[in-house]
Amino acid sequence: MLDEGAGERALRAAGLRVTQPRLAVLGAVHAHAHATTDQLISAARTRLAPLSHQAVYDALRVLTDSGLVRRIQPQGSVARYEARVGDNHHHLVCRACGGITDVDCTVGAAPCLAPGHPADGAGFVVDEAEITFWGLCAACATAAAVTTGETAGTAPPQTTPLTAHPSPPERQTVD
Numbered sequence: 348m349l350d351e352g353a354g355e356r357a358l359r360a361a362g363l364r365v366t367q368p369r370l371a372v373l374g375a376v377h378a379h380a381h382a383t384t385d386q387l388i389s390a391a392r393t394r395l396a397p398l399s400h401q402a403v404y405d406a407l408r409v410l411t412d413s414g415l416v417r418r419i420q421p422q423g424s425v426a427r428y429e430a431r432v433g434d435n436h437h438h439l440v441c442r443a444c445g446g447i448t449d450v451d452c453t454v455g456a457a458p459c460l461a462p463g464h465p466a467d468g469a470g471f472v473v474d475e476a477e478i479t480f481w482g483l484c485a486a487c488a489t490a491a492a493v494t495t496g497e498t499a500g501t502a503p504p505q506t507t508p509l510t511a512h513p514s515p516p517e518r519q520t521v522d
């Protein structure tokens with residue numbers, strides 16, 4: 348979580364003018380890793396109510412251009428934004444649910460990977476490799492295993508309550 352003072356210092360250190368929309372959007376990106384623009388509009392509006400879509404787009408562009416925010420866009424996904432910048436981390440992307448998880452730089456320093464032939468001999472100076480690992484997250488892999496592994500399964504899938512305070516189960520004993 349980014350408090351207002353830290354947000355102001357970050358904007359100034361990046362040479363940016365401190366404005367309320369920029370503070371609200373930067374705070375929202377810090378609070379919601381890999382959020383979409385729509386999610387950030389909602390989150391930023393909880394901090395600054397009269398915030399237009401255009402103001403959020405403008406703030407995201409400025410924050411991304413200045414390096415305070417990183418924009419990623421896995422294939423098939425809308426753009427996502429994150430505040431974890433400059434550490435050359437990579438992403439695990441779930442093909443089933445679209446969930447995105449950070450993973451550290453594989454070898455600990457950019458560019459993390461060396462290109463194969465013929466790029467290694469072409470005089471190309473590589474400074475970054477942006478790696479997306481595709482597959483299934485743990486929950487989706489488990490669900491897939493259950494679906495394919497059970498032929499006569501009758502039990503409903505386990506679901507996690509979405510509410511913070513789920514009501515107690517209303518199960519009746521019948522015997």
Ligand SMILES: [Zn+2]
Pocket residue numbers: 441442443444445446483484485486487488
């Ligand atoms: Zn998944």
Ligand SMILES: [Zn+2]
Pocket residue numbers: 381429431436437438448449
């Ligand atoms: Zn990330």
